[in-house]
Amino acid sequence: MVLDSVIDPSLKKIPKIEAKGIKVWYDEFNAIKGIDMTIKPNTVTAFIGPSGCGKSTFLRLFNRMNDYVDGFSMEGKIKINGSNIYKKNVNVEELRKEVGMVFQKPNPFPKSIFDNVAYGLRIQGITDKKFIQERVVSSLQQVGLWEEVKDDLKKSGLALSGGQQQRLCIARTLAVEPSIILMDEPTSALDPISTAKIEELIFQLKEKYTIIIVTHNMQQAGRISDYTAFFYLGELIEYNKTKNIFTNPEKQQTENYITGRFG
Numbered sequence: 001m002v003l004d005s006v007i008d009p010s011l012k013k014i015p016k017i018e019a020k021g022i023k024v025w026y027d028e029f030n031a032i033k034g035i036d037m038t039i040k041p042n043t044v045t046a047f048i049g050p051s052g053c054g055k056s057t058f059l060r061l062f063n064r065m066n067d068y069v070d071g072f073s074m075e076g077k078i079k080i081n082g083s084n085i086y087k088k089n090v091n092v093e094e095l096r097k098e099v100g101m102v103f104q105k106p107n108p109f110p111k112s113i114f115d116n117v118a119y120g121l122r123i124q125g126i127t128d129k130k131f132i133q134e135r136v137v138s139s140l141q142q143v144g145l146w147e148e149v150k151d152d153l154k155k156s157g158l159a160l161s162g163g164q165q166q167r168l169c170i171a172r173t174l175a176v177e178p179s180i181i182l183m184d185e186p187t188s189a190l191d192p193i194s195t196a197k198i199e200e201l202i203f204q205l206k207e208k209y210t211i212i213i214v215t216h217n218m219q220q221a222g223r224i225s226d227y228t229a230f231f232y233l234g235e236l237i238e239y240n241k242t243k244n245i246f247t248n249p250e251k252q253q254t255e256n257y258i259t260g261r262f263g
């Protein structure tokens, strides 16, 4: 269509995630105080801010991880691919296939490397061995672990180094083909070389996935993210292109935080 050719292609991309009017409580404590945020597909967004400002709470809303927490309640709407993930009858298992999560501490299961990556497929009831084999190989390749483990697929995932374990956990997440990956301080327990590998991986993964990463490491946010959101005391203070946040923040609080004046 003629019209298509004159529309800026970036405008045609629908937001991947839209959060509106989000408030969260843990019992009486108001942890998130009214946040709106839109996240574009195939971007890396970093959540930064001092300890306790609500970054993890906000992140965990996107795959309903907070549902398990005693005393949790929320207000507001979160749409993923246009559909409200908190409406009644949402299949949370399906949601978590779409929205994978990687935690701070690598948490492989006490199973073989192969079985770790195959796990999500098997609990979906997939039994086709050839399909599982192919998906395990491609997931390990995507995280750059295949060459390191291809002769040891029966070895326990727990026998790998910390950095390899974290890449294994990312491969386990990728195997079920999510479109969004949530990462809660995924490198804070890793050495600098493993951290660099994960950062490189995140950079590559955004071609296919939308990634949100909580990090305390300002340099890391600057290196790998397209957008940065600065949280403080349960509020979203500033959310912009990472370049702007780090070189020309609009709010004094943001500047104080990124220059290390508090936090």
Ligand SMILES: Nc1ncnc2c1ncn2[C@@H]1O[C@H](COP(=O)(O)OP(=O)(O)OP(=O)(O)O)[C@@H](O)[C@H]1O
Residues within 6 Å of the ligand: 026, 029, 031, 049, 050, 051, 052, 053, 054, 055, 056, 057, 058, 069, 070, 071
């Ligand atoms: N399960 C819970 N029960 C009660 N309060 C909680 C719970 N989880 C978090 N909080 C509180 O909610 C606020 C936000 O916590 P959250 O973990 O989201 O912050 P954060 O910015 O991710 O912190 P950090 O950087 O230290 O991980 C904090 O005051 C915290 O104490």
